[in-house]
Amino acid sequence: MxxxxxxxxxxxxEIIGNGFIGKSSACLRWAPKWDxxxxxxxxxxxxxxxxxxxxSPNELLDRHKVAAAVIRSICITNPLIATVPGVIPPRFATxxxxxxxxxxxxxxxxxxxxxxxxxxDEIFQRMHxxxxxxxxxxxxxxxxxxxxxxxxxxxxxxxTLDPFLIANMLYLLDMYHRIxxxxxxxxx
Amino acid sequence: MDKLLTNTLSLALSSIGTDxxxxxxxxxxxxxxxxxxxxNSDRSIETVNLGPSDDRNxx
Numbered sequence: 482m483x484x485x486x487x488x489x490x491x492x493x494x495e496i497i498g499n500g501f502i503g504k505s506s507a508c509l510r511w512a513p514k515w516d517x518x519x520x521x522x523x524x525x526x527x528x529x530x531x532x533x534x535x536x537s538p539n540e541l542l543d544r545h546k547v548a549a550a551v552i553r554s555i556c557i558t559n560p561l562i563a564t565v566p567g568v569i570p571p572r573f574a575t576x577x578x579x580x581x582x583x584x585x586x587x588x589x590x591x592x593x594x595x596x597x598x599x600x601x602d603e604i605f606q607r608m609h610x611x612x613x614x615x616x617x618x619x620x621x622x623x624x625x626x627x628x629x630x631x632x633x634x635x636x637x638x639x640x641t642l643d644p645f646l647i648a649n650m651l652y653l654l655d656m657y658h659r660i661x662x663x664x665x666x667x668x669x
Numbered sequence: 670m671d672k673l674l675t676n677t678l679s680l681a682l683s684s685i686g687t688d689x690x691x692x693x694x695x696x697x698x699x700x701x702x703x704x705x706x707x708x709n710s711d712r713s714i715e716t717v718n719l720g721p722s723d724d725r726n727x728x
Contacts, residue, residue, distance in 0.1 A: 493674060493677070496670065496674060496678060497677065497678055497681050500678050500681060500682045501681070501682070501685075504682055504685045504686070567697070567698075568695045568696060568697055569695055569696070570692060570693045570694055570695050570696065571691075571692055571694075571696055571701045571704050571705065572685065572688075572692040572693055574696075574698070574701050575701070575705065579681070580681075583677055583680065583681040586677070587673070587674070587677040590673055590677075591673060594673055609673070610671075610672045610673040610676065611676065612676045612679070612680065613676065613677070613680055615680075621708070622707060622708040623691070623692075624684065626684070627684075627692065628707070631705050631706075631707055634705050635705070635707075
């Protein structure tokens, strides 16, 4: 596994965030120096996780914990802000949780794609670059993504954004996509 | 932009504007706080049929 540097993460976050801004009818913008704030928190937090939970200085954090550290850092630093406070859709008032959710999934898939390229495994490369398959909710309270955004919102308010729980969610999403993708592609 | 990032962006933006009565309806901060609460009265998750061996798990 090759570590993804912050600059690569920043570029991906910026592209996803610019997509949200472009669709927001001018009610969103980047916070001043959002990338500096995000990098400071992310690098510090990732290093503390690494010191506590890896067995040697050269051991890398696994991809799901790296992505969890990014999600937590985005949810705390709030890179996107409303241009004018007041009446806006909840989608944009809570956009940083959605930005974190998609960035987190993107990171675990980027690591998997890199592994596939290094191993010259074209099927795995396709699996991890094809459209992501999200779980289907089995109640009537919105999509899986919407419910996760609500969960991150509640966790952030309660200051309980636990990286291990977020990493576990990402692991299960990763497994869901792999199984669903394999099922879909075997059926063809 | 490569294939993975293109697909990530597409998924991230796909639902914007599709929910005019919910996520895409302009609201005051108080209304948003109310909207963000989970709908705990929906019990459909507890009666979903998971397959042939499922007993419909009535809770």
